[in-house]
Amino acid sequence: METPDRLLRSFLRIAETQSLSRAADRLGQTQSGVSKQLAALEAYLGKPLFVRTGRGVALTEAGSKLRDAIEAPYRAIDLAAQSIRDTHGTTQGTLRIAFVHTVNYYFLAEAVAGFIGNYPAINLSLMGRSSADVVALVESGKADLGVAYDTAVDTAALEMHPLFEDDMCLVTSRQPDPALAAAGIDLRGQILRLVGFPRGYALRRMVESAGLEHPYVAEAETVDAILKLVAMGVGDSILPSRLPDRLLNEYGLNRLKIEKPLLRRRIVAVKRSGRQALPLVDTLFGSLLQAAGALAP
Structure with missing residues (x-):
């Protein structure tokens, strides 16, 4: 059984397009279905609402009176519904965030915890990747948001927003000399064997671009794997x-401050530019910015 709302909305679409076929296209229905809806509404009102013309249909006096009575209220209803959607967004579905592995240990959990608490029906998919992969995932639409090192972002297709800066330290299984721990280490005067991320990862490129030529004796794609290798000596x-x-x-393990060279990179949040994102994507984005603002400098 056709509802009054469905009949009236079909009527408004016919009045707008002045054509049963065009109205059917916009409503995603068949022309015969729209014609039956119009017939049912006319039978209920006891008056014809349209007359046929050479190019389609035109409103009768009764049709004009009905349109004038219901057009504004329906427009107000649609605007209110759109406003609610824009403000609150969907509360179900999946949001995907890609991030560099390191931030999972000191930033990401805090950034998403409040969001998940407010939207328990949202499935948040977290993908740990290299910075280059994070950028590629967001640019292709396979991730809604990304957290990466700024050096990897070189495309006009993405908006980049600074979150915080990361200084690097030396993680070692050796017990450092107290004086060295206080002053910091100059890596340029050391001979080290390094464990780190593979080539192409932002942290690896940072070390190499600083002119450090310490050999990498082992590579791993996760922080836990790297720490385990360091713990094994x-x-x-x-x-x-x-x-x-x-x-x-x-x-x-122990950490040593790196005094020289300065190894610092900026962590940024990225999302696609030029497209209207789902409202909850912007809400999650705001959670990232808020969590970053709470980090100690």
Whole structure:
């Protein structure tokens, strides 16, 4: 059984397009279905609402009276519904965020915890990748948001928003000299064996671009794997200073401040530009910015 709302909306679409076929196209229905809806509405009102013309249909006096009575209220209803959607967005579905592995240990959980609490029906898909992969995933639409190093973002297709800066430290299984720990280490005067991310990762490129020629004796794509190798004495690693003490303590590792050269990179949030995102994408984006603002400098 056709509802009055459906009949009236079909009527408004016919009045707007002045054609049963065009109205059917816009409504996603068949022309015969729209014709039956019009017939049912005319039978209920007891008056014809349209007359046929050479190019389509035109409103009768009764049709004009009905259109004038219901057009504004329906427009107000649609605007209100759109406003609610724009403000609150969908509360179900999946949002995908791609991120560099390191931020999973000291930033990402805090950034998404409040969001998940407010939107429990949202499935948040988290994808740890290299910075280059994060950029590619967001640019292709396979991720809604990304968290990466700014050096990897070189495309007009993405908006980039600074989050915070990361200074690097040396993570080692050796017990550092207290004086060295206080002053910091000059990596240019050391001979080290390094464990780190593969070539192409932003942290690896940063070390190489700083002119450090320490050999990499092992590579891994996750922080946990790198820390395990360092704990086994394979070598030392250059990682963000923000890695929590509890994580390093779990592996029995120590950190040393790097005095020279300066190894610092900016972490940014990225999303596609030139497209209207789902409202909850912007809400999640705001959660990232808020969490970044709460980090100690």
